[in-house]
Amino acid sequence: MVQYAKSEAINRQKSAAKSVGQFYRLTGDTSMKEIVVIGAGKIGSTIARLLAHSGDYKVTVADRSAEQLAAIEEHKAVVTAVVDIADSKALVELLKGKFAVLSAAPYHLTVAIAEAAAAAGIHYLDLTEDVESTRAVKRIAAKAETAFIPQCGLAPGFISICANDLASHFDTLESVRMRVGALPQYPSNALNYNLTWSTDGVINEYIEPCEAIVEGSLIEVPALEEREEFSLDGVTYEAFNTSGGLGTLCETLEGNVRTLNYKTIRYPGHAAIMKALLNDLGLRHRREVLKDIFENALPTTTQDVVIIFVTVSGRKDGRLIQETYANKVYSAVIAGRMHSAIQITTAGSICAVLDMLADGSLRAKGFVKQEEIALDSFLANRFGHYYAQDQHGHRAAS
Numbered sequence: 001m002v003q004y005a006k007s008e009a010i011n012r013q014k015s016a017a018k019s020v021g022q023f024y025r026l027t028g029d030t031s032m033k034e035i036v037v038i039g040a041g042k043i044g045s046t047i048a049r050l051l052a053h054s055g056d057y058k059v060t061v062a063d064r065s066a067e068q069l070a071a072i073e074e075h076k077a078v079v080t081a082v083v084d085i086a087d088s089k090a091l092v093e094l095l096k097g098k099f100a101v102l103s104a105a106p107y108h109l110t111v112a113i114a115e116a117a118a119a120a121g122i123h124y125l126d127l128t129e130d131v132e133s134t135r136a137v138k139r140i141a142a143k144a145e146t147a148f149i150p151q152c153g154l155a156p157g158f159i160s161i162c163a164n165d166l167a168s169h170f171d172t173l174e175s176v177r178m179r180v181g182a183l184p185q186y187p188s189n190a191l192n193y194n195l196t197w198s199t200d201g202v203i204n205e206y207i208e209p210c211e212a213i214v215e216g217s218l219i220e221v222p223a224l225e226e227r228e229e230f231s232l233d234g235v236t237y238e239a240f241n242t243s244g245g246l247g248t249l250c251e252t253l254e255g256n257v258r259t260l261n262y263k264t265i266r267y268p269g270h271a272a273i274m275k276a277l278l279n280d281l282g283l284r285h286r287r288e289v290l291k292d293i294f295e296n297a298l299p300t301t302t303q304d305v306v307i308i309f310v311t312v313s314g315r316k317d318g319r320l321i322q323e324t325y326a327n328k329v330y331s332a333v334i335a336g337r338m339h340s341a342i343q344i345t346t347a348g349s350i351c352a353v354l355d356m357l358a359d360g361s362l363r364a365k366g367f368v369k370q371e372e373i374a375l376d377s378f379l380a381n382r383f384g385h386y387y388a389q390d391q392h393g394h395r396a397a398s
Contacts, residue, residue, distance in 0.1 A: 032077075033099040033358055036060045038085070038113055040068035042300075043127065043153075043197060044104035046339060046347035050383060051354075052077040053335045062094060073337075085109045088116055095120035100357070102152075102350055103127065106200045110150075111136045118144045123357060123364070125350055127153040129205055129244030141367035147357060149368040152350040154306065154342070155180040155262070156247030157370055158378070158387065163249060163310050165375035166323050170314030173257040178246065179230075179239050179309040181265025182342040184301050185330075191274075192267035194301040196342040199291050205264065206274055207284050208243035211250045213260035218250055221261075224275050229268065232309065232326065239263035240271045248369045257314075265307050302331050306341040308387075329387060344386050352384035 033056065037048050040063035051057040052075040062083040063069050069080040083090055085105065095101050095116055100123035103113045107130035114137045117124035123146045128134060134150045141148035151157055159178050167173055184194040195202075209220040227240040245262035253260055278284040283293075306329040313322040331340045339347075353373065356362045361377060378384040 032056055032058050034058045034060070034097070035354070036062055036095055036098050036101045037104060038062050038101060038109075039104035039106075040065065040072055040080070041104065041198070042340075042343060043346050045072055046343040047102055047104055047351060048078055049073055049075070049335065049337070050347055050351050054351075054382070056358075060094070060098075062091075085112050088112065088119075091116040092119045095122055098122050100125060100354060102354065104350075106198065107133055107204060108200070110134075111140075114140050114148065114150075117146070117148070122146055124148045124150075125152050125353060125357075126150045127157070127346060127350060129153075129156055129201055131208065131211065131244055134248070138367045145365060147362065147364050147366065147368050149353055149357065149362070149370075151244075151247040151370055152353045153346040154182070154308075154349060155245040156249075157349045157353075158345065159245060159262070159308065159310065160247045160249045160370040161373050161375050161378055162308065162325050163312065164252070164371035166310060166312040166325060167253065167257075167314070169323060170312070170316050170321065173253070173312070173314040174320070175259035175311075175313050176249075176253065176257055176261075177259070177311045178262045179265050179307070180245060180262075181237065181239070181307045182345075183265065183267065183305055183307065185303045185305050186301075187267055189298070190269070191298070192270055193298060194304070195294060195298050196301065196304050196340055197346065199294050200287075202294075203287055203290055205242040205244050206278065207287075210241045210243045210262070211246050212241070212262075213250055213254060213257055216255070216258050218254050224271050224278070226261075226263070227271050228263070230309075232307065233328070236268060237265050237307070238268045238271060239265050247371075249371055252369060252371050265309070302338050302340040302343075304341045305330050306345045327387065334386075348383045348386040352378055352381040355381050355383060 035057050037044050040061050048059045048061045051059050059078045060081055061072050062081045064084045066082050072080055101117050103126035107128045110128045110133035114124050118140050137148055137150045159180050163176050163178050182196045206223050210223055212221050221241050223241050223243055225241050229238050240263055242264040283290040308327040310325045329341045329345050
């Protein structure tokens with residue numbers, strides 16, 4: 001009985017703690033988890049910084065580019081390693097003995113990193129939006145003894161956690177509509193767009209087929225189509241089909257919802273220009289050319305805003321009800337440095353999932369879907385708290 005009471009007290013303390021660090025301090029466990037972050041780009045460097053400044057993780061940042069690694073902020077909890085992902089033996093050696101690997105690498109490297117994680121016997125998390133890569137990770141996870149949690153970013157990622165939470169409020173579902181965009185606050189070119197994250201990822205989601213549920217059936221729809229306009233806080237936006245944002249939610253809700261779709265938010269006019277570039281000029285077949293154009297013509301910015309807009313309708317107690325989650329996240333200073341909104345939301349999301357895995361809140365074996373994560377627990381986490389709706393976001397029901 002005494003042991004049971006003690007265990008219950010620890011569980012209550014664990015639930016009250018908003019971070020792994022708080023839980024460790026409550027229980028006397030001061031060990032630091034060793035993490036490998038693959039990719040030293042904008043998101044990978046932010047992940048490493050957030051984890052290092054938390055005081056609870058030792059981070060190795062790995063990349064094939066010594067130049068990229070040289071730009072990583074110096075911190076006593078961070079080391080760097082030059083590793084070519086194509087060298088599977090070297091990658092496995094780097095991962096052995098670590099708690100987890102977090103992939104912030106381009107989507108086409110996803111499978112190689114997941115296979116190395118399985119071979120090293122450690123947990124695996126990634127940010128990929130690529131559907132085929134996620135299916136491969138699921139196959140790898142089926143034989144693994146550790147957790148494989150893909151799609152831990154903003155969309156896919158947080159958007160699925162949020163949508164699934166709203167969907168759980170209904171007796172039966174009619175529609176789930178998910179809209180997300182990372183936009184410059186001050187657009188200044190014809191595309192009304194600045195580079196805020198992976199160029200490869202943006203191009204991929206504009207080209208690959210998109211999953212959706214239409215009239216109860218899971219189908220594929222073309223990217224950049226089914227354009228719509230809406231207004232939020234007095235600003236007009238457009239939204240259109242893009243690939244990968246739904247994550248595994250189609251699979252989870254198939255048979256339980258009539259309509260389920262995901263669209264990317266941009267300022268009006270963006271989709272038309274992208275369709276001309278990809279279709280009329282044939283750049284969908286020359287991705288490297290399009291990437292080069294983007295990276296040399298579109299400036300990056302930290303003055304951005306992430307828009308999250310999820311609407312779910314269904315029946316509750318016999319009545320047709322609609323609930324909406326709307327939120328805007330802006331760039332901000334964290335640990336003394338300005339971070340863009342897309343850095344904050346993407347890196348914050350995967351760090352929150354890692355925290356929850358580390359403190360035992362998530363299943364530690366097999367394939368873990370984003371929608372298995374409880375929204376309240378995610379938002380209570382120290383990294384998930386970056387999504388907090390203090391002054392810009394709100395929930396509305398009608």
